[in-house]
Amino acid sequence: MIEDDQRLAAMVATYLGQNGFDVQHCDTATAGLERLRGNEAHEFAVVLLDLMLPDADGLDVCRQIRAFPAPQNALPIVMLTAKGDPMDRVVGLELGADDYLPKPFEPRELLARLRAVLRRQQGIQASGERVLRFGRLEIDLDARMIRLDDKERSVTAYQFNLLAAMAERAGRVLSREQLMDMVKGEPLEAFDRSIDVHIGRLRAAIEDDPKQPKRIITVRGAGYVFAKAQDV
Known part of the structure; x- marks a missing residue:
């Protein structure tokens, strides 16, 4: 403290x-x-x-x-x-x-x-080697590491869990309420947009151009989707 x-x-x-x-x-x-x-x-x-x-x-x-x-x-x-x-x-x-x-x-x-x-x-309990791969992006669930082009990208524990939750459901549109529930276990506070801040930090870590994201995509009025097909 x-x-x-x-x-x-x-x-x-x-x-x-x-x-x-x-x-x-x-x-x-x-x-x-x-x-x-x-x-x-x-x-x-x-x-x-x-x-x-x-x-x-x-x-x-x-x-x-x-x-x-x-x-x-x-x-x-x-x-x-x-x-x-x-x-x-x-x-x-x-x-x-x-x-x-x-x-x-x-x-x-x-x-x-x-x-x-x-x-x-x-986060997610380890059970054998589990690495999610999406083109040049690797998410090592056991080591809790993110690599892009074999270079480690630094994020907070919360952001890693958020990315892992989205990547394991790649292709599914997830609302802010669903994402908050997956990583925090608490209901979304009224007008709380903190999830958007964390998404922004993740984009800065894993996107080639955070302003034109190809991995974490915003679905207007619905939430976010983690792209299944990347670097194609």
Whole structure:
């Protein structure tokens, strides 16, 4: 947890500790990034990141984490912030955050969101080698890696699960509600367009031209479809 509010951090650590989590707290961006780069980085399951830190903008910290080498760059990030502007949420998601919780929040809601993020990270259970291939694109479900032209493409855990869900149903038009249900297990919030942000990030990762997508195609008024035939 990277949070400069000592009282909030202590409350969260106590509550999550009572529910099976071991919380490591840093009160500055510098300390948090050093901890995540350290030898124990592999032990972390999720990052709770405050948006307003004394020595850095939480959005910049999110950007730096996503620039880490694999597998640290795929560590789920839940942003905690006193700023409730929907645009802050969109920017956070665009930079690679997996979820966003405005302050003040109920500890039970934080716990539920953390559990949902971790379920998404676990994603599809491995059962033998499973690699989906679509022309130059490979989606390795077991290694949780995406390759285009044999080069790894970095996405968040949420975005990987979203892509995997679409690829396994290639050729089917999927609504936003269906996609949210597949990867999150929660109903779509009213006017919540966060799924579009994640689709945009996926297109940036796997499309030759994100503005003219050939792999993830928008079906106006219906949702999205992952193309079966690619690079033909």
